[in-house]
Amino acid sequence: MNLRVLYFARLREHFGLAEENVDFAGATAADLVAQLQARGGVWAEELAAGRAFRVAVNQDIVTLDAILPDHAEVAIFPPVTGG
Amino acid sequence: MNLRVLYFARLREHFGLAEENVDFAGATAADLVAQLQARGGVWAEELAAGRAFRVAVNQDIVTLDAILPDHAEVAIFPPVTGG
Amino acid sequence: MKILVQAEAFDLGAEVNAISQGHTDIGAIASFVGLARDSNEGSGVQAMTLEHYPGMTEKALAALVDEARSRWALLDVTVIHRVGRLLPGDSIVLVAVASSHRGEAFAACEYIMDALKTRAPFWKKEETPEGERWVDARVSDDAAAARWTDS
Amino acid sequence: MKILVQAEAFDLGAEVNAISQGHTDIGAIASFVGLARDSNEGSGVQAMTLEHYPGMTEKALAALVDEARSRWALLDVTVIHRVGRLLPGDSIVLVAVASSHRGEAFAACEYIMDALKTRAPFWKKEETPEGERWVDARVSDDAAAARWTDS
Numbered sequence: 386m387n388l389r390v391l392y393f394a395r396l397r398e399h400f401g402l403a404e405e406n407v408d409f410a411g412a413t414a415a416d417l418v419a420q421l422q423a424r425g426g427v428w429a430e431e432l433a434a435g436r437a438f439r440v441a442v443n444q445d446i447v448t449l450d451a452i453l454p455d456h457a458e459v460a461i462f463p464p465v466t467g468g
Numbered sequence: 469m470n471l472r473v474l475y476f477a478r479l480r481e482h483f484g485l486a487e488e489n490v491d492f493a494g495a496t497a498a499d500l501v502a503q504l505q506a507r508g509g510v511w512a513e514e515l516a517a518g519r520a521f522r523v524a525v526n527q528d529i530v531t532l533d534a535i536l537p538d539h540a541e542v543a544i545f546p547p548v549t550g551g
Numbered sequence: 552m553k554i555l556v557q558a559e560a561f562d563l564g565a566e567v568n569a570i571s572q573g574h575t576d577i578g579a580i581a582s583f584v585g586l587a588r589d590s591n592e593g594s595g596v597q598a599m600t601l602e603h604y605p606g607m608t609e610k611a612l613a614a615l616v617d618e619a620r621s622r623w624a625l626l627d628v629t630v631i632h633r634v635g636r637l638l639p640g641d642s643i644v645l646v647a648v649a650s651s652h653r654g655e656a657f658a659a660c661e662y663i664m665d666a667l668k669t670r671a672p673f674w675k676k677e678e679t680p681e682g683e684r685w686v687d688a689r690v691s692d693d694a695a696a697a698r699w700t701d702s
Numbered sequence: 703m704k705i706l707v708q709a710e711a712f713d714l715g716a717e718v719n720a721i722s723q724g725h726t727d728i729g730a731i732a733s734f735v736g737l738a739r740d741s742n743e744g745s746g747v748q749a750m751t752l753e754h755y756p757g758m759t760e761k762a763l764a765a766l767v768d769e770a771r772s773r774w775a776l777l778d779v780t781v782i783h784r785v786g787r788l789l790p791g792d793s794i795v796l797v798a799v800a801s802s803h804r805g806e807a808f809a810a811c812e813y814i815m816d817a818l819k820t821r822a823p824f825w826k827k828e829e830t831p832e833g834e835r836w837v838d839a840r841v842s843d844d845a846a847a848a849r850w851t852d853s
Contacts, residue, residue, distance in 0.1 A: 393753060393755055393823065393825060394753050394825035394827070394836055395825075395836040397753075437839070441758060441823070444755075444757055444758035444761050444762075446821065460755060460758065460823075462755070463836065464820075464839030465820065465821065465823050465824055465839065466825050466826045466837040466838070466839050466840075467752065467754070467783060467794075467795070467819065467823075467826065468736050468783070468794065468795050468815060468818050468822070474604070476602060476672065477602050477674035477685055478674075478685040527604075527610050527611075528610075529670065543607065543672075545672060545674070546674060546688070547669075547687075548668070548669065548670065548671060548673055548674060549668075549673065549674050549675045549685075549686040549687070549688055550601065550632060550643075550644070550667060550672075550673020550675065551585050551632070551643065551668045551671070551673065562715055563715050563718050563733075564713055564716065564718070567714050567715070567735065571735075571737060571791065573791075574791065575738075575739060575740035575790035576739060576741070577737050577739070577791075579735070580734070580737070581732070581734050582732070583732050583733075583807070583808070584718065584730070584731045585729065585730055586722060586728050586730070586731070587726075588728070590727070640722065640724075640725060640726045640728075651739065653734065653736065653812075654846065657734070657811070657812045657815075660732075661808045664804055664808075691805075
């Protein structure tokens with residue numbers, strides 16, 4: 386399936402990427418994170434176990450066991466710091 | 469001793485008096501209240517045991533056992549309702 | 552710190568700007584405006600008149616602001632309370648509190664309002680279709696004020 | 703109800719007037735303004751830039767305002783959050799809540815701020831003498847937000 390994946394703030398800067406289309410054969414948000422981590426480098430570093438990041442699917446924050454629907458808008462970003 | 473006694477809000481209206489000088493031979497705020505109550509009529513009614521009123525001495529709220537200094541400014545008023 | 556008792560309307564925006572202007576250490580300003588409502592305890596209210604105890608009012612307000620400043624790290628406080636005749640929709644009271652952090656600003660602002668309601672010498676008289684009446688003190692206001700001494 | 707994400711400054715007085723104008727059932731308006739400070743965690747801050755997630759931001763803010771409205775009897779709510787580059791002393795966020803009674807207005811205003819701090823997708827990057835840095839989420843903000851679910 387195909388996902389639109391967005392990155393924000395520190396992740397956007399470290400990945401050098403705000404947005405991409407990702408071919409995805411897995412099922413959950415955790416599977417997507419594992420697929421991105423497997424790219425190595427900054428991807429492995431920023432998405433390592435123990436690093437704080439959040440995942441939103443179609444603009445709602447989800448837990449890593451969430452199932453990703455086809456054509457979902459998935460966003461990965463650091464804990465928020467507004468206000 | 470001589471006291472300046474002020475009344476506010478409902479008490480001012482019922483007593484028909486905003487302020488008076490009172491010759492006082494007692495010691496405490498309770499003594500003053502008893503002296504005023506002894507006037508009978510609205511005084512007895514408004515200052516009866518169980519009626520809610522507050523006493524301030526020189527602009528600080530006090531309890532009825534407070535000693536009244538000579539020439540004190542004593543105010544008697546209903547519970548406050550501002551804000 | 553600014554404490555005013557006045558008949559005139561106040562301007563929340565101007566008061567909060569006056570607190571923040573030229574300051575770069577303020578992270579949070581919590582503020583409160585109390586307004587005259589058109590009904591109370593089941594009756595329509597056409598207008599109200601606020602009476603106060605000149606002299607004691609300012610002293611009582613200063614005392615409760617000092618208490619708030621001793622409990623929380625505050626950078627500035629403004630309290631303005633109107634007196635005289637007010638119509639429904641008119642503003643009655645303003646409390647604005649500046650602090651570095653929002654928790655302290657919120658707590659102090661609510662503390663000052665709760666304390667003011669039970670300890671500052673203001674009295675409200677309402678004009679209703681049934682005639683004039685003095686507003687009775689609320690049990691809920693005593694409970695709100697008591698929270699701060701219980702904790 | 704009004705929710706805005708904008709680069710422009712806002713006017714607290716005008717926003718609160720817009721809430722109260724023509725209403726005579728509002729007894730209380732609690733409001734909060736968050737401001738950019740000139741220091742954070744021991745460093746000087748010369749400026750900050752607020753990034754957000756367009757689309758999700760408005761959705762997240764609307765969701766937490768709805769939660770507040772389901773918990774408390776509110777008459778109106780305004781939330782405005784700025785994005786882009788801000789200088790120390792600039793306002794960042796405004797939350798204003800109108801209710802019949804002050805306890806509900808205060809609680810809902812603080813709830814919305816606490817929820818916004820942990821759930822609305824905004825990120826701050828600070829410019830300091832040591833260079834640029836992304837602000838880390840605060841443990842104290844998580845604790846503040848958690849209060850509302852514990853109770």
